[in-house]
Amino acid sequence: MTQPIYKTEKRKARVGERILITNVNVMENRYKNGAVLLVGSLRGDGAVYDDLGRLVYLEEYEVIVGEHTPASNLDEMDCDELIALSEAVMKALRTRSYKLGYDQGRLEAPKSDQQKRDEIVAQAKEDVETLKMRNRLSKAFNIEIVVNSESRSVEATAKVPNSRKSFYGIAKCAPDDCFNVHIGKAIALRRALGLEVPSEYLNVPQPTEVRVGDVVEYTTYRGRKSTFKVERVENGKAYKDTVSGTYVRLNAGRYHGYPATDTKTIDDSRAGEDE
Structure with missing residues (x-):
């Protein structure tokens, strides 16, 4: 099967990013050049621990920021590979057809501010659960999230197991904005884990409808x-x-x-x- 080609950057990795081993240490035999690893936690000097707890030094890796798979030579592919390729093509066609219909629907009926807010809230809920799940698998941190409804703020703590070292992230609602705990959790947790906060979390439209529970x-x-x-x-x-x-x-x-x-x-x- 054709191997993907990775676009990389030579910099310090962040938790949750993938890294490509390009210059394996001569003393290491736990992975090889070309291996792709998921960053589970940071050591503080550019070195990282992958999701299996293996230490990777800064000089050994580059951060993956993109990838693409070159076109395959059909004459060299076996039956199973051809089937897998055809299924991938059909899936891509279905996704493209759905997107074209979705984009057309957006042109015909632009989303209201309330619809945009509802989608961002749903995205934030899923984001928090995904980050928690990744952390449970990597066992990189003990995560705690505290909500203060009176101050309209959320604080997340990511504590390194068996250590006094902790990382903090805070999200506080602006006085004129509507507070939403799910968006606050996503912002605070991403800040605690050293991850980028999506711009839509910081610029979410205000609600235009009143609903039960508001x-x-x-x-x-x-x-x-x-x-x-x-x-x-x-x-x-x-x-x-x-x-x-x-x-x-x-x-x-x-x-x-x-x-x-x-x-x-x-x-x-x-x-x-x-x-």
Whole structure:
């Protein structure tokens, strides 16, 4: 089978990146030149430990930043390779067809800010679970994530096992932004692990819809700020509870018959909700 060609950079690797062994130490026999390893943890001087716990020195590797597989010579391929190639081609065609249809749909119906935010929140949830899973496999760190709802912040700690060494990452919501714990966890954990934070996490659109489980803030007719957790949304009203019937009228900015202004969602984490 045709081997991929890697594009590399000569620099210090970060956790989660792949490295290509290009100059194996003469004293090492645990891997060979051309081996591709996954970085599980860092030693601090450019040396890294792979996901199997093997030490790799800085001068031995380059960081993989891209790859491509050259076109295969069909005459030299056996039956199994031809089958694998045909399946890969069909998969690529299906993916391309889906993307073309998806792109066409985007042109016909641009996504709303709420749809974009929903997708980024879903991405952040998956991101956190993926990073945790990789860490469990590599056993590089003991990870702890602490959420402070009052300060609207998240702190992640990545502690090196059997060591006093720890790495920290903090995500704090801006005063005028809506707090979302899932995005905060993804940002804090990536910072603790020394990984790049995707720009969409830092520039996520604000919510435009109010949903059950959201925390809504509004200004009462007396000029005071007040908040409550939404238990029900119905006919343009966000209800505080079903017993007193207290609500904010979303489309008119009124609070239970009295004037209210600046209605907005300040926390759409919906902790404990299905979403």
